[in-house]
Amino acid sequence: MRGKGLALLCLVPFTLFYIAFQVAPLVWIAIHSFYSEMYEAWGWGNYSDILTSTFYRQAMRFSLDISFWSSVWGLLIALAGGYSLHQLGGGRLHRFLMSFTNMTSNFAGVPLAFAFVILLGLNGCVTLLMHKYGLMQTFNLYSADGLIVVYSWFQIPLGILLLYPAFDGLKKEWQESAALLGAGRWHYWRHIGLPILSPALLGTFVILLANALGAYATIYALTTGNFNLVPVRIAALVSGDISLDPNMGSALAMLLVLLMVAITLVHQWLLRRSYQYAGRRS
Amino acid sequence: MNISIIKWWWLVFLILALPLLATLLYALSTTWGATILPRGFTLRWMVQLWSDPRFMTALGHSLLICLGALVFSLVLVLPAMFVIAYYFPRLDAVMNVLILMPFAVPPVVSSVGLLQLYSDPPLMLTGTPWILIGCYFTLALPFIYRALANNMQAINMRELIDAAHLLGASTWQAALLVVLPNLRKGAFIAVLLSFSFLIGEFVLANLLVGTRYETLQVYLYNVRNESGHFSSALVISYFLVVLLITWLANALNRERG
Amino acid sequence: MSWLNVTRLSKSYGPTMIFQDIDFSASEGEFVTLLGPSGCGKSTLLRCIAGLTPVDGGQILLDGQDIAPLTPQNRAVGMVFQSYALFPNMTVERNVAFGLKMQKLPASAISQRVAEVLELVEMNDYARRYPHQLSGGQCQRVALARSLVTRPRLLLLDEPLSALDARIRRHLRDRIRSIQKELNLTTLFVTHDQEEALVLSDRIVLMDQGRIVQTGNAEALYTQPVNLFAAGFIGHYNLLTAEQAAQLTGETFHRQVALRPESVVFCPSGQGIPAQILGHSLLGNVIRYRVKAKEVELWVDVLNRSVESLHPAGFQVGLLLEPGTLREVA
Numbered sequence: 001m002r003g004k005g006l007a008l009l010c011l012v013p014f015t016l017f018y019i020a021f022q023v024a025p026l027v028w029i030a031i032h033s034f035y036s037e038m039y040e041a042w043g044w045g046n047y048s049d050i051l052t053s054t055f056y057r058q059a060m061r062f063s064l065d066i067s068f069w070s071s072v073w074g075l076l077i078a079l080a081g082g083y084s085l086h087q088l089g090g091g092r093l094h095r096f097l098m099s100f101t102n103m104t105s106n107f108a109g110v111p112l113a114f115a116f117v118i119l120l121g122l123n124g125c126v127t128l129l130m131h132k133y134g135l136m137q138t139f140n141l142y143s144a145d146g147l148i149v150v151y152s153w154f155q156i157p158l159g160i161l162l163l164y165p166a167f168d169g170l171k172k173e174w175q176e177s178a179a180l181l182g183a184g185r186w187h188y189w190r191h192i193g194l195p196i197l198s199p200a201l202l203g204t205f206v207i208l209l210a211n212a213l214g215a216y217a218t219i220y221a222l223t224t225g226n227f228n229l230v231p232v233r234i235a236a237l238v239s240g241d242i243s244l245d246p247n248m249g250s251a252l253a254m255l256l257v258l259l260m261v262a263i264t265l266v267h268q269w270l271l272r273r274s275y276q277y278a279g280r281r282s
Numbered sequence: 283m284n285i286s287i288i289k290w291w292w293l294v295f296l297i298l299a300l301p302l303l304a305t306l307l308y309a310l311s312t313t314w315g316a317t318i319l320p321r322g323f324t325l326r327w328m329v330q331l332w333s334d335p336r337f338m339t340a341l342g343h344s345l346l347i348c349l350g351a352l353v354f355s356l357v358l359v360l361p362a363m364f365v366i367a368y369y370f371p372r373l374d375a376v377m378n379v380l381i382l383m384p385f386a387v388p389p390v391v392s393s394v395g396l397l398q399l400y401s402d403p404p405l406m407l408t409g410t411p412w413i414l415i416g417c418y419f420t421l422a423l424p425f426i427y428r429a430l431a432n433n434m435q436a437i438n439m440r441e442l443i444d445a446a447h448l449l450g451a452s453t454w455q456a457a458l459l460v461v462l463p464n465l466r467k468g469a470f471i472a473v474l475l476s477f478s479f480l481i482g483e484f485v486l487a488n489l490l491v492g493t494r495y496e497t498l499q500v501y502l503y504n505v506r507n508e509s510g511h512f513s514s515a516l517v518i519s520y521f522l523v524v525l526l527i528t529w530l531a532n533a534l535n536r537e538r539g
Numbered sequence: 540m541s542w543l544n545v546t547r548l549s550k551s552y553g554p555t556m557i558f559q560d561i562d563f564s565a566s567e568g569e570f571v572t573l574l575g576p577s578g579c580g581k582s583t584l585l586r587c588i589a590g591l592t593p594v595d596g597g598q599i600l601l602d603g604q605d606i607a608p609l610t611p612q613n614r615a616v617g618m619v620f621q622s623y624a625l626f627p628n629m630t631v632e633r634n635v636a637f638g639l640k641m642q643k644l645p646a647s648a649i650s651q652r653v654a655e656v657l658e659l660v661e662m663n664d665y666a667r668r669y670p671h672q673l674s675g676g677q678c679q680r681v682a683l684a685r686s687l688v689t690r691p692r693l694l695l696l697d698e699p700l701s702a703l704d705a706r707i708r709r710h711l712r713d714r715i716r717s718i719q720k721e722l723n724l725t726t727l728f729v730t731h732d733q734e735e736a737l738v739l740s741d742r743i744v745l746m747d748q749g750r751i752v753q754t755g756n757a758e759a760l761y762t763q764p765v766n767l768f769a770a771g772f773i774g775h776y777n778l779l780t781a782e783q784a785a786q787l788t789g790e791t792f793h794r795q796v797a798l799r800p801e802s803v804v805f806c807p808s809g810q811g812i813p814a815q816i817l818g819h820s821l822l823g824n825v826i827r828y829r830v831k832a833k834e835v836e837l838w839v840d841v842l843n844r845s846v847e848s849l850h851p852a853g854f855q856v857g858l859l860l861e862p863g864t865l866r867e868v869a
Contacts, residue, residue, distance in 0.1 A: 006454075007365040014362035021413075022383055022420040025395025032398070081294030088291065097291060104298045106482045106524070110502050111517040115301030118308050118514070125304065125318050132318070156298060173624035176591050179611040180618050181689060182641030191637070195628040214388025217484035221503055231390040238394045239489055246398055253391040260386040268382075 026257070033250035046251035056233065056252065062144060063230040067212035069148045074155025075205050082160040086167040105157035109217035116141060116150050116222070142223055150218060155208045162207060166200030203270040210263045213256065230256055302521070309514035327515035337516065340501035341523065347411050347497060348480045351418035352473050358419065359426050360465070364457055367434055368443065381424040389485040392417070396490055409494040417486050422476035429475065433468025437461075470535050478524055542567040542725045543588075543693060548597030550580075550587055557583045558749035561597070565742070568723040570716065572736040575746035576772070581729045584746075585695050588727065589618050601692055612641075617686030618695040621702055623678040625670040631657070631681050632666040638689035656688040659718060676707035683715065687722070694719070694726045700735065712739060733773050737761065745769055762799075763866065770797035770868045775827075775838060783835045784865055787812065794867045800827065800840040802864035805850075811857035816850045832858055 036045030050056045085101075088094040107115075119126045120141045130136045140146050170193060178188045194201075216231040225232050225240075230252065237249030309327055311320030331337055366373045396417065400407035407413035439461055446456035484499040492500065498520055506513050541564035548561040558580040565571045573581040586592040588599055590611035599607045606614045625634050632653055639649045657663040660680040670678055679699055686694060696715070700708040716739050719726050730736055736743050737757045745753045745760060753765045764770035770778060777798040779787070784796040814832035821827075826849065828839045839858070841848070850856065 004369055007369045010361040010365045014358045017358060017416060017419060018380065018423075021396070021416040022380075022387070022392070024399060025392045026383075026387055028395035028399055029391065077294060077297070080290040084290035084294070097295060100295070100298065103478075103521075103525070104302070106478045107302070107521070109482055109484045110499055110506075111305070111482075111520065112301060114502075114506070114510075114513055114517055115305045118304045118314075118510070119301060123315065125314075128318050153297070153301065156294065160294075171622070171624065173620050173622055174626055176589075176611070177618070177620065177624040177626075177685075178637070179591070180589060180614075180616060181638035181685070182612050183637070184612060187641060192626050192628065196626075210385065214390060216388070216390040217499075220488075221484075221506070231388065234390050234394060235489060238397055246394060249394050253394050257387055257391055260388065264382055264386045 029250040029253050029257075032247045033254045035247045037245050037247050046248050047255075049248065050252055050255065055228070059228045059230050059233045060255075062228055063213055066144060066147050066151055066229070067209050070151030070155050070212050071205055071208035073148070073152040074159045074208050075201065077152070077156050078159025078163055078204070079201070081156070082163045083167055085160065086164060101157045101160050105154075105161060108154035108215075110221040112150065112154060113218055113221035116153075120146065120149065142227065147219065147222075147227070150222065151212050151215065154215075154218065155212065158211060159204055159208055162204045163200060166197055169200075170196060199270050199273050203267050206263050206267045206270070210260050213259065213263075305514045305517050308511060309518045311511065314511075327509075327511045328519065331512060331515045331519055336496075336501065337519075340496045340498045343411070343495055344481055344498040347414050347418065347495075348477055350411075351415045351422065351480060352476055354415055355419045355422050355426055355476070356469060356473070359423065359430065360462070360469070363427065363430050363434070364439075364461065367439055368453070368457075377427065381427045384420050384424060389417075389421070389483075390489075393486060393489040396486075408490050409492070411491065411495045413490050414487060414495075414497075417490070418480050418483070421483065421486075422472075422480060425475045425479065426469075426472040429472035430465060430468045433465050433471075437464045467535075470531070474528060474531055478528065481520075481524060541565060542569070542602060543727075544598070544600040545588070546598040546600070548584070548587065548599065549595045550583055550592070551595055556749055558746075561751060563744050563751060563754060565725050565727065567725055568720075570719055570726045570728065570739060570741045572728045572730060572740040572743045573746060574730060574733060574736040574743050574772075575752075576731060578748075579746040580749040581746050582697055585618075585697050585727060585729050588693075589616055589695055590614050615689070615691050616693045616695060617689060617691035618697065619679070619682045619686050619699045621698040623670070623675075623682045623702075625678055625681055625685075627670050630667050630669055631662060631673070634670070634681060635685045635688050638685065642689065652688055656684045659687070660684045660714070674707075675703050676711055679703065679711060680714075683718070687718070687724075692725070694724050696726065696728045698729055698731070701730075701732075715739075737773070745772065747772075764797060764868055767795055767797075767868050770866070775800055775840070777837050778868075779835065779865075786833050787835045788860065788865065790865075792865070792867060797866045797868045798837070798860070798864060800838040802861055803837065803839045804859040804861070805839070805841065806857040806859050808855040808857055811859040814856050814858045816852055816854040816856060818852050819849070830856070830858070 033046055034044070035042050036049070038049070039045045085094065085097055088097070116124075118124055120139070121127065122141075124141070127136075127139065127141075130139070141150070174192055174196075175188055178192055183191065214231060216235060219227060219229055219232060220235070223232075225236055234249050234252050234256070236243055237245050237252065307320055308314055310323050310325065312322035312324045314320035363377075366377060396413065397408060399405065400413055407416070442460050442464070443453065443456045446460045447453070451459065482499065483497075484503065487497045487500050488503065491497070493504065496504070502513065502516050502520070505516070543565040545561055545563050549559045550557045551559075561584060563571075573584060575581050583592060587594045590606070590609060594607060597607065598605050601614070601616075606616075625631075626637065629637070635653045635656060636649050639652060644652075653666075654663065657666060660683055662677065662680050662684060665673065665677060665681075670681070673681065682699070699715070700712055703711065712735060718724075728736075728739060737760075740757060742754065742756055743760050744751055747768050753760060753769050755763075760769065760773055764773060764776070767778065770776045777800060779796045779798060781792040781794060781796065784790070784792045784798075812832045814830045814837075817829040817831055817836070819826050819828045821843070824843050826841050826843050828841065828850065830837050830839050837858075
């Protein structure tokens with residue numbers, strides 16, 4: 001049993017650092033979210049302030065709105081693009097495109113903000129191009145719609161990478177059987193393809209949602225904290241000069257964490273359900 | 283098969299490449315004001331960037347922190363994963379929860395607690411690279427865990443150790459001499475995936491450390507107002523550096539077989 | 540006029556020729572087996588007839604109509620795959636109904652026909668089950684039902700029994716044949732198992748490396764293999780060189796000779812060709828002896844009637860070869 005004792009020792013540094021950098025901050029936030037700076041008392045003060053404040057409610061509305069729509073667009077484009085990529089089979093083009101997708105998934109954040117200003121900013125080349133043909137005169141990169149475009153962009157590579165393994169689960173014989181039974185492409189996808197993919201689609205959507213909700217770097221670089229989103233508010237409450245209130249920030253952060261945990265649980269449940277299709281004889 | 287492949291991937295490739303192309307053009311153009319295409323091309327922004335000492339420092343900082351964090355992570359995670367896989371397999375369920383946490387708790391949220399906990403003595407970590415190394419360990423954990431777990435499963439670790447035992451090795455000898463060398467591939471993939479992720483990290487670097495130990499991303503943010511061309515040159519260079527390192531690492535790994 | 544007429548069909552993948560100038564036909568209600576080793580092109584040929592793989596040249600006439608330019612949806616051809624290919628998100632009922640749904644039949648007609656065909660394959664109790672709840676044999680029966688319910692003009696079966704265990708395979712094999720006879724459905728069956736081919740078929744098309752080696756019924760293929768490959772593939776022939784055959788029988792031969800192991804009869808030592816038993820294998824109802832006669836080694840198959848008839852190694856016997864049992868093959 002000496003081996004086991006020594007083994008346990010190996011787990012200690014790992015556990016220690018994990019607690020120090022992941023668990024401890026979360027615990028601190030959880031505890032201090034219940035202390036209100038304003039009322040100088042413990043209780044639900046912060047939470048009620050947040051939930052009754054139009055300002056914070058707007059932040060939450062914007063966050064959910066932008067996250068939802070960017071996930072929808074990202075997922076649709078990732079579905080079409082990812083499936084088409086999968087059909088390419090092996091080969092150099094396929095390998096190149098997969099590496100490219102991997103690469104672009106790390107472009108998000110400050111670099112992405114810059115790139116989009118170049119493209120779709122007030123004097124962006126695409127903006128000017130559109131104006132020349134009289135299109136999209138009212139488009140503003142720094143509005144909710146503009147942010148949906150930017151967020152959708154960085155959802156695409158993540159969506160493709162997450163969805164890709166699911167396409168392996170779509171056996172070619174199903175499409176062939178369906179064809180012999182009279183089903184064209186549309187009918188195949190409607191009755192067989194999409195239903196089989198639905199756990200993967202839902203699971204990916206849910207991860208994209210969480211990805212967008214927690215995103216901070218892109219929005220910060222783009223609008224310097226002038227757009228009202230939940231992560232921006234949290235950061236402002238913790239490190240801003242004017243509105244420094246880490247306890248309120250903690251409460252807001254806890255609300256975000258709760259939402260993320262709910263999303264994670266849904267995703268885990270969906271993963272378990274998809275085992276019904278994967279690895280089963282059919 | 284009469285079912286044709288719709289070439290959507292072309293469209294997606296274009297959409298993904300557009301921002302990169304725009305940045306590249308901007309980095310190489312003389313001026314690009316209110317016109318659809320730039321006026322002229324030049325390399326002077328790239329030259330200016332690479333001769334800027336602040337850029338080189340930031341690059342050095344980024345590389346140092348990322349590599350440091352990765353080494354630190356491997357040193358912590360490898361023994362832990364081995365121990366769990368061999369001695370305490372039931373803790374695997376716990377691990378699965380642990381690797382979900384960085385996902386459910388976004389960096390912005392963690393920074394709230396991190397700033398409060400580590401901004402005062404005795405644990406005065408904010409403003410130093412050490413806090414980043416610690417945080418990046420938790421951020422890289424899901425990638426590292428998944429790559430190593432796949433690898434461990436593929437090599438049938440338990441059977442290897444059993445074989446080593448029968449040949450006279452103790453468990454620890456088996457771990458070091460038999461298992462570890464076979465985990466090279468998984469460790470390599472883990473490092474590659476995490477590296478490109480970590481070097482692009484901005485949130486924690488900015489909120490916890492800022493300009494006191496400036497990383498590439500923070501530097502990028504701080505000089506954004508100086509010149510769009512300069513910033514674009516910076517983005518392209520950053521991208522090229524990541525590509526180069528990834529390519530180099532791949533080539534090295536292929537050589538060693 | 541035959542029901543199915545394949546004329547000069549060719550298929551290549553780049554420089555690799557899969558099959559070339561294939562000609563064969565099937566009459567209405569006939570059960571034809573495409574038999575051959577792996578890689579001979581039989582599965583590709585089947586897929587081309589189904590329309591799942593395009594052909595490079597040739598015609599496929601089904602009931603007088605050239606279906607080669609048609610999509611699989613429009614060929615009215617049914618197919619059963621080796622891996623069943625049941626749609627995992629649908630129940631047995633809905634799987635079988637799928638083809639009828641694509642034909643836009645009214646719901647009442649669909650449910651009636653589905654019930655009929657499920658009864659035919661003896662799966663009516665499993666109508667509400669999902670594929671992952673069924674065994675391999677049950678899945679294959681559902682797959683068969685699914686392809687039969689649309690009343691196709693031609694039924695294709697691509698090694699449908701290969702993934703099943705032996706007992707289920709035999710039972711299902713007989714079931715497929717009886718259903719096919721009952722419906723008078725022209726059927727093309729692909730297999731590499733010569734026993735299946737011999738048992739099921741009205742006619743066998745033997746293929747090797749993209750070419751048809753021999754066509755004929757089971758009897759013809761078994762007793763009159765046309766060349767060395769055919770003799771080596773069907774049955775368990777003894778393949779002797781011309782010299783060995785001459786040595787054994789005293790007659791002259793110009794080519795290699797095939798000799799069926801069951802056409803050699805044992806007689807007491809002293810009669811016939813002197814031989815010595817080298818050893819034996821028990822194959823259940825057949826004992827396969829290895830004997831040596833005049834420096835030539837042969838397989839001899841004898842029915843396993845009793846344990847007394849088992850000859851030990853070293854035993855001396857005589858061999859009687861019926862005339863005409865040595866067949867020259869190329």
